[in-house]
Amino acid sequence: MDFNEVPVTSERKSKKKKNKKAGNKRVSEAENGESAGVEKKSEEKIMENGESSAAFPPTFSVSEIKNKQRRHMMFMKLKQEKRKQKLQLRKKKKKERAALGDKAPPKEVPKTIENQRVFDETTVDPEDEEIAFDEGTDEFSAYFNRLTNPQVLITTSDRPRGKTVRFCEQLASVIPNAHVYYRRGLALKKIIPQCVARNFTYLMVVNEDRLVPNGLVLCHLPDGPTAHFKVSSVRLRKEIKRRGKDPTEHSPEVILNNFSTRLGHTIARLFAALFPQDPNFVGRQVATFHNQRDFIFFRFHRYIFKNEKKVGIQELGPRFTLKLRSLQKGTFDSKYGEYEWVLKRHEMDACRRKFQL
Amino acid sequence: MGDRSRLCSVWLGSETGILKGVSLTRKQAFNFCDTRQLSRDQEVRVLSWGDPPAESELLLGLVDGTVRTFSTEKGAFTDARRCGDPQDGCFAGLAALSSSTLVSCTENGAVRVWAEDSREPVTKLEAGKTVCRMRQSPVSRNKVATGGKENGLKIWDLQRPEAALFSAKNLRDDWLALRRPHWVRDVAFIPDSDKVVTCTGYHQVHVFDPSTPQRRPVLEAEYGEYPLTALSLTASGSTVVVGNTQGQIALLDLRKGLVCGCLKGLSGGVRGLQCHPSQPVVASCGLDRFLRIHSLEDRRLLHKVYLKSRLNCLLLASLELEEGAGGQVEGQAEVKEEEEDEDEVWASLEQVEEETTKRKAAEKDEETQKKKKKKGKD
Incomplete structure (x- = not known):
């Protein structure tokens, strides 16, 4: 029940915020993530969001920096951080898989445009x-x-x-x-x-x-x-x-x-x-x-x-x-x-x- | 078979010799043929109604020179008769003059009128060496128009087969003083006037007016750069829909001959085109094995049906509307009377859905309005 209620409240919060402020996306996202912290994945996402929001004020974006060198530096930093997090996540997943051993869930099949192919009605049925x-x-x-x-x-x-x-x-x-x-x-x-x-x-x-x-x-x-x-x-x-x-x-x-x-x-x-x-x-x-x-x-x-x-x-x-x-x-x-x-x-x-x- | 065939509103003849019926309300396609006896000799070239106002009999002109009759009431082939020799070429046109007599035209230009139970034609006339299409006038049924390659438009009265009522003159030479060739691919009579519209293999659309002494086209329009293969007049008769060998369909206005829209979605050459006599829709079929139905108002694709064989010709039933608001209720009432319980369920379901969706939409609107009001109050 808790699980159900929490996101509802968060939605309400975010809605209210939207109503009050002129829809600050980042804030609402972060809020959503924090309140719905039940799953592990989402928790990590919050970490990311939390960190980024900790590093910069909520409305901040790198592109707003006027000094080119500084902007470049900050952007590189941001990228590095993101890459680090990604690597960590992957390592974690790998560890989990290793820990679970045989019980590990099957690996996800990568999405390609071929296996996502739109069904063609002219596909030949050999028995037709x-x-x-x-x-x-x-x-x-x-x-x-x-x-x-x-x-x-x-x-x-x-x-x-x-x-x-x-x-x-x-x-x-x-x-x-x-x-x-x-x-x-x-x-x-x-x-x-x-x-x-x-x-x-x-x-x-x-x-x-x-x-x-x-x-x-x-x-x-x-x-x-x-x-x-x-x-x-x-x-x-x-x-x-x-x-x-x-x-x-x-x-x-x-x-x-x-x-x-x-x-x-x-x-x-x-x-x-x-x-x-x-x-x-x-x-x-x-x-x-x-x-x-x-x-x-x-x-x-x-x-x-x-x-x-x-x-x-x-x-x-x-x-x-x-x-x-x-x-x-x-x-x-x-x-x-x-x-x-x-x-x-x-x-x-x-x-x-x-x-x- | 009978109840299936009564549902169908679109009829198509295919290259494999299968007559196909499509019911758009139920989104189903049926094959009316014995699949064990298929052969390429039975390729359907032309389709027409055997008894135009009633539309209960279909005439199929096959490649081997036979005409088969299909009853839409019984859902079975009732009759087959030979009309002409196979060496005359295959059919370029077929039409019913009355309930038992019919007129056929082959690609070699032999126009024949066949009475019931006689093996020899009642009337014979030669309409030139090659004929691509023969069409009957919807008003006076004894009037037919023929045209083909190097064989200009000719209008015949089948009561007086000695001479043509009208024959088109060659086109005026072009600006280099060179002869311009003829190649009529399809013909149609414009309703409420004497005029006839043709489309040619040289991507032109011509309008001829037999009531004036001018025997050359009174209007010439061009579309695209590929041969136009099929043509159909809209219900009002002011615009014409033409299709070419590359699968491009365009609407041409007949007042000035300007393109006023193109229909998209086809991938192969057009073989058959027909506009619905009362609704603003046009059906097209062709070598890409699809039946497509476009709306003429917003030129959107409404239906697309894959029919497995290359399609040669197409015929729309005039009475049964696809999804018109008023007509559908009538059609469904008929269905209810005649069909089994399942169909009733079907029909009622569809109706209810539509109504509910409308209501829902209305309700939603109301709700949103209320919400807005509330918000405003807050």
């Missing part, structure tokens, strides 16, 4: 018949039903220079059945029918800006969809430390991580259909597309089972990051094509905890 049907009959179904073998044409924007050329070559070494062609100033809409006639299933266009690749258009043939990605942090093989020897011709295994929404599934299928269905496990190579906060990280590794427990991995490169800009229905037609999804900045990413993939 309708979505299963929709996915089973989409444009990639021919590949997943083993009717077609992937064949990829890689080209660039006009007159590629610098990193882009090597990036394309290395992409071609990662993806089996990939051919790099020089663009020769051709229009994409003219290339696409020729690709379809030659049984290509993908057209990949790497865009560059100031010698660095910055965009990727991935067009599934013969009838779409087309995805447009932003490419960033490209590290080619040469720039990667502790990399393994050059990759072999074997077709790699593919790992697709964290593609949970309906859009994410489509994108995952788009990536999966780039590689042949049956990986050569002899090659021990893995291509990973890892989605985190809507950024897709690509890594290419070779693994080895050292013994029954240990696995060693070795990065082969290249590595880069993709971010989806748009997904368009049908083959590449940026002007008249219909978009299934477009990234609308400031409208979609207004909430940091909402993810699209």
Whole structure:
């Protein structure tokens, strides 16, 4: 009962104070803390508050000091004090944990924007018949039903220079059945029918800006969809430390991580259909597309089972990051094509905890 | 099935061939289809009412050239008939002329009138090589408008199929003296006048006036830089809502052709748009698999429903209002009469809640006022 009554009185006090004075926040906070001194944590908070209020008069703030050097000094002092208190608190907690031993409460999981993710209603339920049907009959179904073998044409924007050329070559070494062609100033809409006639299933266009690749258009043939990605942090093989020897011709295994929404599934299928269905496990190579906060990280590794427990991995490169800009229905037609999804900045990413993939 | 379908106020046709009904008052969506017999051949392209004033029958135009009839009373498909060959292309428009005859239009421009129980069309007419949309006039039901790529707006009287009542002339050349191409994507008749509004694949909105001798648009407005795919007139007919392939929807005033607001929240191209005939709301659906309902007054998003497949077309019931103040009571009374006890509970609950909240709010206001008074006295 005491526990209940005390904070009530404190509230009243603070209210009265607010009414009397023009709402001095610090004072009311300190008062609140003092009166509700039941829990240990709050007690410590009071200590902090008490000390700070002891050091300075209640309305004092460091920023009010006019002398710059003095202000700086005082601010540093304040900071140091705060840090000290924090350390003490942590030590105390650690001690408590050690004292409690096995009975200690489980450690709190840190809050990240991923585990605080806003629920997305398009998250795919694997048992849903309708979505299963929709996915089973989409444009990639021919590949997943083993009717077609992937064949990829890689080209660039006009007159590629610098990193882009090597990036394309290395992409071609990662993806089996990939051919790099020089663009020769051709229009994409003219290339696409020729690709379809030659049984290509993908057209990949790497865009560059100031010698660095910055965009990727991935067009599934013969009838779409087309995805447009932003490419960033490209590290080619040469720039990667502790990399393994050059990759072999074997077709790699593919790992697709964290593609949970309906859009994410489509994108995952788009990536999966780039590689042949049956990986050569002899090659021990893995291509990973890892989605985190809507950024897709690509890594290419070779693994080895050292013994029954240990696995060693070795990065082969290249590595880069993709971010989806748009997904368009049908083959590449940026002007008249219909978009299934477009990234609308400031409208979609207004909430940091909402993810699209 | 029957009681479910009677609740629905929004009907949607999807790319997977499922007819979807959404009840906004109960915040539920239903699939009216056998999930075991799904196929892409049954993709619903167009939806229309079979008997417009009563709104108890839905006509579904499928990709394979069949028209299925869905009874909202029974909640089941009652009829299916073939209208045209599959090689004519899929439907660009479908409308009922009377209870048994209907008019269909395919993408290759074949407009056909089908009477009941006859396999051959009663009337045939060719409306150009490509047709993107055919719409029926809400006033005189024998009047239809067609338009497509390189095929300007044409208005036909189905009683006299020999010649079009009105056909638009090509647009005037631009300032470089170059020809301007045509691409009508959607058409609508403006109520209480002869005028017709179209939206084009070149992001223009045109208003044609067949009552004047001018065969070129009397008003031209532009919105955005992507093809406009759908259009709908508001109840008053003074503003038009257009949507484009990037999922941008705008309200355009038809007096001067100025944008007077945009609707936010879409992420994929718009396929279907319709304004409610009496309420100030607009429903949109499209490739992002969502049905969204916006208010036209403050342009706020009122409802958002995820429907799992890409949506092609949309139809709002005119009688059943979503949450209007007067209309809702009527609707709920009907529900009470017809549905089981559960629904009664539901309906009554909602009503009570609203009332109590209002009261509470009122009471709170009063309380606060009293408090203020007291404080003042203190």
